[in-house]
């Protein structure tokens with residue numbers, strides 16, 4: 639695994655980042671089951687979704703996997719997703735002794751037409767998460783299969799895995815829990831260094847994400863490489879991409895400032911810096927608590943400087959080395975954001991600079 643990873647890094651450095659936002663068309667098919675290798679998938683459109691290591695919230699982690707291929711198909715009553723990714727080491731055995739399993743999760747806004755922060759949603763604007771774990775591929779492992787979800791109070795809190803993929807809901811970091819109705823099922827298989835996982839749900843499921851016709855539905859994903867100690871928040875994640883149903887067409891605003899504002903939303907910058915970038919959330923223990931506003935960055939940063947912060951990220955510096963460690967940090971967005979998005983985002987942030995009296999006429 640170690641050697642493969644180095645190879646990966648070299649290759650990743652040589653090729654430009656994948657186009658950030660993918661448009662995945664979900665076409666109709668007659669009949670489909672959970673067989674990950676069903677022939678219908680051979681003709682289904684596929685997109686490659688880039689993922690980045692999760693460095694936003696402690697415990698940070700991830701980075702073993704750099705992209706996941708996603709496909710979708712629908713029958714008259716159900717929607718299917720197939721997720722494939724390279725993972726040279728299959729990890730499906732889970733003991734309570736620091737051994738973790740491979741897994742993948744899909745995420746959708748819970749309320750039709752909403753766009754919460756892609757990192758687990760926001761208070762009042764929840765997301766629906768469908769989580770599959772490799773332990774599920776081996777029934778004899780259910781009994782000892784545990785996962786440690788992130789809880790602000792107890793990092794090693796354990797929850798027993800279910801026999802089928804979990805249908806979860808979250809409204810921000812540390813809030814994830816199961817929905818009363820478990821509407822998702824799935825199956826996965828590892829062959830020749832590749833996981834192939836199928837997730838299925840009825841098009842309509844009470845209390846679950848809605849798949850209405852004629853529309854564009856945001857989807858995001860997360861992936862865990864158990865052999866690299868990835869579990870819970872130590873994962874790789876994507877921001878929102880578009881699932882297109884029945885010829886839905888994603889909006890492409892002509893106004894660059896609106897385009898920039900959409901980038902700000904798609905990346906969930908507002909979850910930390912405020913919905914309108916006018917001031918962020920508390921981050922106890924950080925030198926900058928609350929998290930800084932971004933509407934005045936035109937004052938303190940050149941375009942190149944701000945680009946560097948956005949692409950490279952930055953850990954929040956502790957106010958007191960002996961005090962509490964800050965929980966929220968600035969992710970590196972390099973693996974996800976393309977040039978066009980960075981520019982639109984910076985133009986948008988620069989446009990927010992409050993005009994001084996006397997400058998207006």
Ligand code: HEC
Pocket residue numbers: 694695902905906907908909910911921924925926929930931932935944947948952953954955966967968969971983
């Ligand atoms: C998980 C919370 C979080 C998210 C989400 C987040 N940031 Fe940050 N950001 C931070 C923290 C914390 C800092 C301060 C780091 C430090 O102390 O130097 C920061 C600093 C910055 C700075 C430097 C500001 C200054 O005055 O020093 C910029 C610019 C910035 N972020 C832009 C963005 C953009 C653009 C996005 C969305 C693509 C984003 N951030 C998403 C947490 C976040």
